[in-house]
Amino acid sequence: MSDHNSSGAHVATVKLLLIVWVALMVGTWLTVSASNIDLGFLNIWVGLAIATAKALLVGLYYMHLRWDKPFNSFVFLGAFFFLFLFIGFAMMDSAHYQPDLIPGYSPGMGD
Amino acid sequence: MAEEISAPGGDAPVDHTASDDNYLTHGKGILSWLFTLDHKRIGVMYLVAILSSFFLGGVFALVLRTELWTPGQTIMTADTYNKMFTLHGAVMIFLFIIPGIPATLGNFVLPLMLGAKDVALPRLNLASFWLWLTGATFAVVSIVVGAIDTGWTFYTPYSTTTNTAVVSMTLGAFILGFSSIFTGLNFIVTIHKMRPEGMTWFRMPLFLWGIYSTAIIQVLATPVLGITLLLLIAERTLGVGIFDPSLGGDPVLFQHFFWFYSHPAVYIMILPAMAIMSELISVFSGKHIFGYKFIAWSSIAIALLSFLVWGHHMFTSGQSGLMNMIFSALTFSVAIPSAVKVFNWLATMYKGSIRLAAPMLYALSFLFLFAIGGLTGLFLGSLSTDIHLHDTYFVVAHFHYVMFGGTVIAFLGGIHYWWPKMFGRMYSERWAQVSAFLIFVGFNLTFFTQFVMGSHGMPRRYYNYLERFTAYHQASTVGSFVLALGFFIMAGYLLHSLVGGEKAPANPWGGATLEWETTSPPAYYNFKHDMQAGDPYDLDALQWDPQTKGYVRKDPRSVLLSAGEAS
Amino acid sequence: MSDREHSSDGLAVEHHFENADQQYQSAKLGMWVFLATEILFFGGLFVAYAVYRANHPEVFVFGHHFLDKNLGALNTVILICSSLTAAWAVRAAQLKQIGMLKLMILLTMLCAFGFMGVKAIEYNGKWKHGLLWAGQYDPHVEDHGEVSHDVIGEEIPENAHVEVVTEERVVETSPAQPAADADRSAIAPAAEGPAGLAAPGSAEAEEAGFEIEPANAQIYFSIYFLMTGLHGIHVLGGIGAFVWLLLCARRGYFDGGHFTRVDMVALYWHLVDLIWIYLFLLLYLID
Numbered sequence: 001m002s003d004h005n006s007s008g009a010h011v012a013t014v015k016l017l018l019i020v021w022v023a024l025m026v027g028t029w030l031t032v033s034a035s036n037i038d039l040g041f042l043n044i045w046v047g048l049a050i051a052t053a054k055a056l057l058v059g060l061y062y063m064h065l066r067w068d069k070p071f072n073s074f075v076f077l078g079a080f081f082f083l084f085l086f087i088g089f090a091m092m093d094s095a096h097y098q099p100d101l102i103p104g105y106s107p108g109m110g111d
Numbered sequence: 112m113a114e115e116i117s118a119p120g121g122d123a124p125v126d127h128t129a130s131d132d133n134y135l136t137h138g139k140g141i142l143s144w145l146f147t148l149d150h151k152r153i154g155v156m157y158l159v160a161i162l163s164s165f166f167l168g169g170v171f172a173l174v175l176r177t178e179l180w181t182p183g184q185t186i187m188t189a190d191t192y193n194k195m196f197t198l199h200g201a202v203m204i205f206l207f208i209i210p211g212i213p214a215t216l217g218n219f220v221l222p223l224m225l226g227a228k229d230v231a232l233p234r235l236n237l238a239s240f241w242l243w244l245t246g247a248t249f250a251v252v253s254i255v256v257g258a259i260d261t262g263w264t265f266y267t268p269y270s271t272t273t274n275t276a277v278v279s280m281t282l283g284a285f286i287l288g289f290s291s292i293f294t295g296l297n298f299i300v301t302i303h304k305m306r307p308e309g310m311t312w313f314r315m316p317l318f319l320w321g322i323y324s325t326a327i328i329q330v331l332a333t334p335v336l337g338i339t340l341l342l343l344i345a346e347r348t349l350g351v352g353i354f355d356p357s358l359g360g361d362p363v364l365f366q367h368f369f370w371f372y373s374h375p376a377v378y379i380m381i382l383p384a385m386a387i388m389s390e391l392i393s394v395f396s397g398k399h400i401f402g403y404k405f406i407a408w409s410s411i412a413i414a415l416l417s418f419l420v421w422g423h424h425m426f427t428s429g430q431s432g433l434m435n436m437i438f439s440a441l442t443f444s445v446a447i448p449s450a451v452k453v454f455n456w457l458a459t460m461y462k463g464s465i466r467l468a469a470p471m472l473y474a475l476s477f478l479f480l481f482a483i484g485g486l487t488g489l490f491l492g493s494l495s496t497d498i499h500l501h502d503t504y505f506v507v508a509h510f511h512y513v514m515f516g517g518t519v520i521a522f523l524g525g526i527h528y529w530w531p532k533m534f535g536r537m538y539s540e541r542w543a544q545v546s547a548f549l550i551f552v553g554f555n556l557t558f559f560t561q562f563v564m565g566s567h568g569m570p571r572r573y574y575n576y577l578e579r580f581t582a583y584h585q586a587s588t589v590g591s592f593v594l595a596l597g598f599f600i601m602a603g604y605l606l607h608s609l610v611g612g613e614k615a616p617a618n619p620w621g622g623a624t625l626e627w628e629t630t631s632p633p634a635y636y637n638f639k640h641d642m643q644a645g646d647p648y649d650l651d652a653l654q655w656d657p658q659t660k661g662y663v664r665k666d667p668r669s670v671l672l673s674a675g676e677a678s
Numbered sequence: 679m680s681d682r683e684h685s686s687d688g689l690a691v692e693h694h695f696e697n698a699d700q701q702y703q704s705a706k707l708g709m710w711v712f713l714a715t716e717i718l719f720f721g722g723l724f725v726a727y728a729v730y731r732a733n734h735p736e737v738f739v740f741g742h743h744f745l746d747k748n749l750g751a752l753n754t755v756i757l758i759c760s761s762l763t764a765a766w767a768v769r770a771a772q773l774k775q776i777g778m779l780k781l782m783i784l785l786t787m788l789c790a791f792g793f794m795g796v797k798a799i800e801y802n803g804k805w806k807h808g809l810l811w812a813g814q815y816d817p818h819v820e821d822h823g824e825v826s827h828d829v830i831g832e833e834i835p836e837n838a839h840v841e842v843v844t845e846e847r848v849v850e851t852s853p854a855q856p857a858a859d860a861d862r863s864a865i866a867p868a869a870e871g872p873a874g875l876a877a878p879g880s881a882e883a884e885e886a887g888f889e890i891e892p893a894n895a896q897i898y899f900s901i902y903f904l905m906t907g908l909h910g911i912h913v914l915g916g917i918g919a920f921v922w923l924l925l926c927a928r929r930g931y932f933d934g935g936h937f938t939r940v941d942m943v944a945l946y947w948h949l950v951d952l953i954w955i956y957l958f959l960l961l962y963l964i965d
């Protein structure tokens with residue numbers, strides 16, 4: 001089923017490439033539709049979930065992580081870990097000092 | 112216990128004679144250097160560039176210390192003084208200490224320690240060097256067209272509004288950041304993919320564990336500096352307003368962005384120094400390193416924990432009380448792996464046969480000075496005491512003890528250790544001792560007084576000061592000139608060694624890592640044979656050979672026998 | 679500079695590598711480490727986004743009305759197609775299908791140009807209406823009396839009340855004024871949007887659900903231009919890389935099956951697509 005190339009690296013089949021493409025298109029349609037429905041605070045999380053699913057498809061199949069050495073995935077995911085650390089701490093700090101600055105300035109923080 | 116000790120290099124005879132055709136002579140002319148792909152030449156070029164930057168940063172230091180001889184104006188105006196301390200910081204940090212050990216000794220030694228012919232991505236390595244040159248050019252341009260006065264930390268809103276050459280300096284730092292990133296990337300790939308047969312992760316020299324941990328930080332933290340500087344440039348040139356309160360921005364956010372990189376950056380500075388320490392302490396105690404795995408894992412721990420503590424630079428910035436407490440608590444955790452290393456080095460020295468050669472003098476200085484620097488970091492990491500000490504000379508003293516007393520001292524130790532390998536010459540041991548002594552004395556005279564005056568309230572970055580601090584400042588200034596003298600002497604005997612020094616044997620110190628298995632200096636191809644890994648700290652396998660005035664491998668059979676007896 | 683040996687299937691191995699596999703795996707790991715750095719590089723902007731949106735959701739809700747969801751979705755589709763063609767290009771290079779490889783590279787570049795074209799249209803629309811980053815934020819309608827339907831995505835209903843630029847604009851563009859300022863809210867909304875803005879207080883405005891411009895609305899546009907601008911620069915870089923690949927292909931570089939370069943450029947390109955997937959969600963699909 002999968003074609004071979006002399007170096008032994010995995011070669012993606014046309015079928016696989018197209019299936020993933022269709023899935024990505026569906027995902028795009030889904031995410032746009034979901035944004036037109038009011039789900040309150042859930043909207044952003046639904047959107048992020050769909051975006052992450054699409055990212056996984058691109059990463060695993062188009063970027064070959066599925067067939068690569070696991071360390072490459074570890075490197076990529078590791079970067080996200082540190083990014084979330086940065087976002088998390090910065091947002092936590094902001095949440096706690098913004099209300100002290102100007103009353104009514106930061107409605108998003110329940111002020 | 113009596114494991115089979117395979118001699119590195121297999122059974123092939125080791126070439127001890129210094130060859131006239133080595134990497135220094137292979138290929139002539141400046142273009143053969145500027146376009147080289149040889150990691151050794153790149154390392155040497157970096158060494159010249161970085162030591163020149165150290166000299167430049169040092170000149171700024173002497174100038175500002177001279178100004179501080181008396182309160183009020185001594186030799187310059189306050190505005191000029193602001194530029195002097197800013198440039199001292201920016202040059203020392205971005206041009207000298209961040210590239211520092213990895214770009215110079217790392218580049219030279221890493222492939223040799225792996226028995227490899229080069230790093231994994233030699234063209235990228237050259238690109239890193241050219242990026243350094245480019246970044247340095249922008250920095251020099253900034254200095255020439257009027258310099259900056261923001262402090263090396265570029266805090267907004269002053270940095271977005273001041274009328275000085277901020278854009279060219281930040282552009283320079285941005286480009287230098289990419290040089291750092293690519294070096295780190297190269298080292299990670301090299302260590303992962305190019306270890307020789309038999310060299311598992313835990314048979315690697317600890318120098319490589321340190322370089323590897325540094326590379327992790329370089330790769331993860333520096334991009335954040337990149338985007339921070341880019342945002343600063345965008346703010347100044349386009350007015351994007353991200354950090355400008357009048358446009359709806361938040362200046363404290365700049366500090367989060369800046370310190371997310373700059374705290375891990377200080378571990379980029381210290382980890383390679385600690386990496387050198389493991390080599391020096393072991394070799395010059397004549398003993399196997401104690402606690403190999405502890406030291407290896409502590410390097411990784413430092414790299415990871417370093418990302419959790421950046422807020423301790425922001426205790427007085429308006430950061431929330433909650434985050435202040437969290438960051439203070441986390442800061443204590445990062446002291447632990449550093450302490451683990453110090454204890455393991457001390458245990459290595461215990462009952463060893465200590466040789467007080469120049470590299471060891473620096474290693475011992477490091478132990479003393481880094482201990483002080485590290486412990487004073489705890490004073491600063493404690494939230495309550497930091498409120499009193501923040502932005503005082505206590506902070507200045509702390510970071511000079513770790514960056515200078517730690518990193519620079521270890522760097523000097525490493526230079527003296529690998530000098531014979533790099534250039535095939537021995538330097539004058541007597542003059543090296545004089546220089547090391549002057550540097551140790553000068554350093555303490557310069558910076559110890561700063562702890563005292565800082566805790567008594569002397570603020571940092573101040574041009575003027577109260578009369579009662581005069582004695583401290585003057586002692587500090589005298590110390591800085593003693594330091595300068597020490598470095599001047601060092602430049603003298605090192606340069607002299609290049610032309611008049613004794614020819615160096617392959618292994619002058621008795622190290623068991625692979626770089627000592629080839630000639631001094633190495634041939635451009637590094638090794639004649641495929642190298643096999645042994646225990647990098649098996650110093651008993653070596654003995655002094657009076658003929659070559661260096662160390663050679665003992666007969667492997669006699670080594671096996673004695674190991675059998677020992678168990 | 680480095681003498682290249684060739685293994686039996688035509689793959690060139692550099693002198694410092696032991697074999698072709700070590701060379702390939704090194705390149706791969708190197709590229710993944712580089713992608714990790716890109717995550718953190720862009721990540722800084724995502725941090726700024728997160729902090730500002732958490733503090734001022736009203737600014738983001740207001741600002742995103744001036745982005746056309748359809749154009750954003752079109753760009754998403756374009757980039758997904760380009761990822762398909764890039765992945766296909768790798769396959770073609772692996773199988774020595776040079777003609778297919780060149781075709782796929784060209785299609786990827788076509789998509790990339792398409793993306794930049796749509797971006798140009800969007801940016802142009804913003805510039806025309808002064809919806810730029812904070813320092814240049816100067817929202818205004820076009821000052822001819824006619825309402826234009828030509829500006830794609832910014833449908834301006836026939837009956838929209840177009841206020842000619844007056845001296846009141848001077849007051850209005852001072853960004854620090856709070857939204858509650860009575861004078862400010864009486865001024866006609868500066869920017870036109872798909873909601874079909876009309877003079878506030880009029881019935882159409884109520885029906886259209888037009889919100890009063892909140893204070894510091896310009897921050898949204900700062901973030902928008904920073905994020906999409908940086909992304910756009912990376913797209914341009916990708917185009918350059920694909921041009922390079924095309925030149926290599928024409929020189930016969932890939933004839934022997936040495937596909938690593940295509941693989942590496944494609945990995946970079948997929949990352950560019952990945953980042954856009956999140957940008958589209960976070961900038962366009964807010965509600």
